[in-house]
Amino acid sequence: MEKKKQIAILGATGSIGTQALEVVRACPERFEIRMLSAGTNSDLLIRQAIEFRPKTVAIADERKYHEVKAALSGVPTTVFAGRDAMEEAIQHSGADIAISALVGFAGLGPTLAAIEAGMDVALANKETLVVAGQLVMDLAAKHGVKLLPVDSEHSAIFQCIVGEEHSVIEKIYLTASGGPFRGKSREYLSTVSQEQALRHPNWVMGAKITIDSATLMNKGLEVIEAKWLFKLQARQIDVIVHPQSIVHSLVQFGDGSIKAQLGLPDMKLPIQYALTYPDRAKSNFKRFNFAEFPALTFEQPDTGTFLNLALAYRALEAGGSMPCVLNAANEIVVAAFLKGEVGFLQMSDIISETMEVCEHIAVPSLVDYVEADRRSREIAAGLVTKSKGIYQIAK
Numbered sequence: 001m002e003k004k005k006q007i008a009i010l011g012a013t014g015s016i017g018t019q020a021l022e023v024v025r026a027c028p029e030r031f032e033i034r035m036l037s038a039g040t041n042s043d044l045l046i047r048q049a050i051e052f053r054p055k056t057v058a059i060a061d062e063r064k065y066h067e068v069k070a071a072l073s074g075v076p077t078t079v080f081a082g083r084d085a086m087e088e089a090i091q092h093s094g095a096d097i098a099i100s101a102l103v104g105f106a107g108l109g110p111t112l113a114a115i116e117a118g119m120d121v122a123l124a125n126k127e128t129l130v131v132a133g134q135l136v137m138d139l140a141a142k143h144g145v146k147l148l149p150v151d152s153e154h155s156a157i158f159q160c161i162v163g164e165e166h167s168v169i170e171k172i173y174l175t176a177s178g179g180p181f182r183g184k185s186r187e188y189l190s191t192v193s194q195e196q197a198l199r200h201p202n203w204v205m206g207a208k209i210t211i212d213s214a215t216l217m218n219k220g221l222e223v224i225e226a227k228w229l230f231k232l233q234a235r236q237i238d239v240i241v242h243p244q245s246i247v248h249s250l251v252q253f254g255d256g257s258i259k260a261q262l263g264l265p266d267m268k269l270p271i272q273y274a275l276t277y278p279d280r281a282k283s284n285f286k287r288f289n290f291a292e293f294p295a296l297t298f299e300q301p302d303t304g305t306f307l308n309l310a311l312a313y314r315a316l317e318a319g320g321s322m323p324c325v326l327n328a329a330n331e332i333v334v335a336a337f338l339k340g341e342v343g344f345l346q347m348s349d350i351i352s353e354t355m356e357v358c359e360h361i362a363v364p365s366l367v368d369y370v371e372a373d374r375r376s377r378e379i380a381a382g383l384v385t386k387s388k389g390i391y392q393i394a395k
């Protein structure tokens with residue numbers, strides 16, 4: 001009987017975190033939970049900890065410490081709370097693999113802590129690689145740990161290249177659903193609401209990534225993520241819109257052959273593959289039925305309407321701290337859009353302006369990334385405040 005894989009989940013209460021726990025629940029003979037974390041959702045974290053009895057839990061919101069500690073008094077779990085709680089809980093967990101399922105820049109520190117603790121990382125938090133790709137890849141190499149993609153497109157590519165030499169990869173195609181506003185004009189987009197933007201056609205996900213899908217920033221972030229995961233140049237990464245989200249991505253090889261990975265839109269499959277790699281475990285996930293999808297279609301992204309994809313390629317070409325600046329500005333505008341402070345189209349304008357004015361560092365250290373993130377947020381927030389009045393009067 002093989003030893004059970006010991007798992008830490010950063011962001012256990014979110015969309016990826018809860019689906020990861022479904023995968024673990026379905027395979028108790030393979031997996032055991034060692035660490036769980038939440039931002040503020042103490043109720044769910046407590047229920048998860050009572051069910052899975054991890055060695056450690058972390059709650060970022062310090063005010064929830066006593067509540068979580070009291071609720072887990074009958075469970076052999078150490079509770080950490082506050083700013084460094086996730087790093088501490090990871091270090092003390094003894095896990096073999098960490099699922100990085102936090103959202104945004106907040107995922108970087110805990111993911112680095114998992115790597116430093118010698119854990120493999122099942123990476124959903126794409127922002128970690130967008131912000132500090134070189135640093136993360138170097139640290140993973142130094143500690144001899146694997147970065148296993150969870151993002152559906154990157155998992156698809158990873159599955160397509162198993163057994164292939166890196167030198168035979170000519171290019172990759174990342175598929176994009178096109179989001180809820182595929183085919184819409186800029187005039188239409190100027191009045192769309194948060195509720196409309198949150199209605200993804202195929203996937204149920206957290207709010208931030210759902211807005212990123214609607215603006216195509218998600219695909220921009222994924223282009224940068226792919227560069228680091230698969231050691232590719234920007235010109236080797238293309239985006240193709242595929243509204244059915246069945247073909248999760250494709251790889252073209254030097255002989256012209258293309259491999260694709262297909263399946264129903266269900267994140268449990270890429271999560272499970274990352275946890276069992278190099279094995280492919282059985283599952284009872286719902287199977288694809290050709291009768292339900294008589295046509296799988298593909299079209300070019302509308303980059304004249306959705307400007308974020310070009311901004312992401314620009315950040316990738318500039319390198320250094322620019323992808324970090326792009327990411328921070330994007331986090332600010334997405335939060336502002338969700339609060340009704342800026343309109344849909346203003347998001348790209350503010351990101352673009354932030355990238356123009358924020359200082360660029362060619363070879364950043366971790367401290368430089370933290371500062372670039374802070375400075376970009378400051379600039380973007382200032383631009384949000386400036387445009388807020390104009391947007392609200394126009395509404």
Ligand SMILES: NC(=O)C1=CN([C@@H]2O[C@H](COP(=O)(O)OP(=O)(O)OC[C@H]3O[C@@H](n4cnc5c(N)ncnc54)[C@H](OP(=O)(O)O)[C@@H]3O)[C@@H](O)[C@H]2O)C=CC1
Pocket residue numbers: 010011012013014015016017037038039040041042060100101102103104106124125126127150151152203204205206207208209267
């Ligand atoms: N959802 C999906 O299907 C997919 C997601 N991804 C990527 O995976 C990552 C997670 O996405 P998703 O699960 O949708 O996000 P959610 O918003 O659903 O979940 C985020 C998780 O992170 C926690 N969290 C958020 N902010 C902080 C913080 N500052 N400190 C500590 N914990 C925090 C939340 O805790 P709490 O619940 O307490 O707020 C929650 O557990 C993102 O990077 C996303 O791009 C990639 C592909 C698909």
Ligand SMILES: CC(=O)[C@@H](O)[C@H](O)COP(=O)(O)O
Pocket residue numbers: 151152153175176177178179203212213214218219267
């Ligand atoms: C499930 C997943 O990996 C998401 O990143 C998804 O791809 C988002 O859909 P879009 O293709 O609309 O960005």
Ligand SMILES: [Mn+2]
Pocket residue numbers: 151152153222
């Ligand atoms: Mn994706």
